[in-house]
Amino acid sequence: MNETLGRGYARIEAIRSTRSEPMGSQETTTAPPDKFNCVYVTLFIAGTAFLMPFNCFIMAVDYFQHHFPDSTIMFDLSTVYISSACIAVVINNLLLDLFSYNTRITFGILTSLTTMIFVAVCNVGWDGFPNNVSYNISLIAIAVIAFGCTIQQSSYYGFTGCLPCRYTQAVMVGESAAGFWVSADRILTKYTVPQEKKSTFFFFIFSIIMLLFHCCLHHLMMRNPMVIYYLKLTAESRQRRRIQLHLNPNEDATLMESEGGEPNFGVLKLQSPGPSNIGVGDIETTAFSFANPVYSPTAAVPAPLASPPPSISEPLTSPPIGSAHRPSYMVEDVVYQSSERLTSWNACKRAVQARWAVARAIYPYMVSIGLVYFTTLSLYPGIASEVPSCRLGSWMPIVLISSFNVFDFCGKIAAAWPYEWSRSQLLMASGLRLLLVPLMLLCAAPRESPHIVDDAYPIFFSVVLGFTNGLFGSIPMIMAPSRVGRDHREIAGNMMTLSYNGGLLSGALVSYLLLGMLGPRGRTSCLNYPTLHLPTAPAPATTGLPNITYLLTVSH
Numbered sequence: 001m002n003e004t005l006g007r008g009y010a011r012i013e014a015i016r017s018t019r020s021e022p023m024g025s026q027e028t029t030t031a032p033p034d035k036f037n038c039v040y041v042t043l044f045i046a047g048t049a050f051l052m053p054f055n056c057f058i059m060a061v062d063y064f065q066h067h068f069p070d071s072t073i074m075f076d077l078s079t080v081y082i083s084s085a086c087i088a089v090v091i092n093n094l095l096l097d098l099f100s101y102n103t104r105i106t107f108g109i110l111t112s113l114t115t116m117i118f119v120a121v122c123n124v125g126w127d128g129f130p131n132n133v134s135y136n137i138s139l140i141a142i143a144v145i146a147f148g149c150t151i152q153q154s155s156y157y158g159f160t161g162c163l164p165c166r167y168t169q170a171v172m173v174g175e176s177a178a179g180f181w182v183s184a185d186r187i188l189t190k191y192t193v194p195q196e197k198k199s200t201f202f203f204f205i206f207s208i209i210m211l212l213f214h215c216c217l218h219h220l221m222m223r224n225p226m227v228i229y230y231l232k233l234t235a236e237s238r239q240r241r242r243i244q245l246h247l248n249p250n251e252d253a254t255l256m257e258s259e260g261g262e263p264n265f266g267v268l269k270l271q272s273p274g275p276s277n278i279g280v281g282d283i284e285t286t287a288f289s290f291a292n293p294v295y296s297p298t299a300a301v302p303a304p305l306a307s308p309p310p311s312i313s314e315p316l317t318s319p320p321i322g323s324a325h326r327p328s329y330m331v332e333d334v335v336y337q338s339s340e341r342l343t344s345w346n347a348c349k350r351a352v353q354a355r356w357a358v359a360r361a362i363y364p365y366m367v368s369i370g371l372v373y374f375t376t377l378s379l380y381p382g383i384a385s386e387v388p389s390c391r392l393g394s395w396m397p398i399v400l401i402s403s404f405n406v407f408d409f410c411g412k413i414a415a416a417w418p419y420e421w422s423r424s425q426l427l428m429a430s431g432l433r434l435l436l437v438p439l440m441l442l443c444a445a446p447r448e449s450p451h452i453v454d455d456a457y458p459i460f461f462s463v464v465l466g467f468t469n470g471l472f473g474s475i476p477m478i479m480a481p482s483r484v485g486r487d488h489r490e491i492a493g494n495m496m497t498l499s500y501n502g503g504l505l506s507g508a509l510v511s512y513l514l515l516g517m518l519g520p521r522g523r524t525s526c527l528n529y530p531t532l533h534l535p536t537a538p539a540p541a542t543t544g545l546p547n548i549t550y551l552l553t554v555s556h
Contacts, residue, residue: 411470
């Protein structure tokens, strides 16, 4: 038997390429317009919604630090969140073909929403648990929220990979808007409501209302004609790779044909086995031939066919017998299915091979986004929440985190600037961001006397960290899906999310190492700040004799 058919698979593209025949375009119709930018706005809100729960926990830094003093609560929250997120990304990659976008996203929304309601009502509003139980509840809650939100995030990036590039950017801008919105919400509630527990409760409630709004908009978006068009286009692209001719030596040949009816397919003429019993070795008596791309299900005796490539024609030398009034079919893939059943191991192997091929095509973007988020999580929110300030007090971590979120939002907007970043530029920019790690660390270490003591420096470093995070964290995610075929774009989006979460997890773990460099917790001395201390001794007497006490005080 022919080696190609013996492997069970023969691609029409390979056959056509040997004849120098052009491949036809797959997208021949015009997509419906996004009226009033409804899909763009919905995806923007979606990006806000699936990162809002994490940002709520981070922006409640003053509440958690007061509620759990002398603990590593901010480091623990971010590490648990990222660990759970990495597990969710892997599971979502494995379940791509089992559950639809809508099912996965709805599951994520309901999971994060119910957990947020429980935390707001039971752990913040009621607060009837002991401190150690409340601490564990907070960590378990952030783990469950991370699982649900990351299922949403990974699914949305796979989903927007099927749409034009601007919709991926909408999700990423929405992610930054989550931090911006939550920062404004926290500042407002903390300023207007003096009681810390009550202000934190209202802070969580406002975020829950936003999540409910997002849930309604998502289900409306999935009925949008433009979304339906692109999802159907992607499904058809995948289906074209699955158009198969299944031949069993003991049965008649069957054909699964395309619903699209595109003209640029090969044509397969076949002769079904006769009524007599045929063994496996007799399958070569079935004639195959490939002709010009014509679809004629009611054709009479077929026209003379162009001779196929040697790799296909060698074992198939028998002329068609009784081929009159036999239909011809459009096919793209020819699969010979032997009596040996396809195992789940083979399906798993093909899935791994597909992901490996996608990773090889987009690995510079995966490395770039991993470096970006590694640097960010090394400093934010852990080290940023440890920077002391005698002027701002408990407002200092809120100011630093808010400045990060605001300029992260600006960076993601700047990512829409029409400039073509090369892969080397992205890798270089991601590497240079590592310089921010020692600079921010010097603002908090050692605790009793930081090397950089002026409040302006950590705020500036936080601004730079946020802007570069938004810019260089968005561009690789936007560009990567366009580097692969349409049928692999969902896999590309999920592979980028996997690299993104890998950077987050490694950065969160390194933040514990940086925490150890700060030294033991203790009272920070405010005398290290460069503030001019004027003498407070009384003015000298008006007599002619000098005031010895005053001079000694000033000189001291």
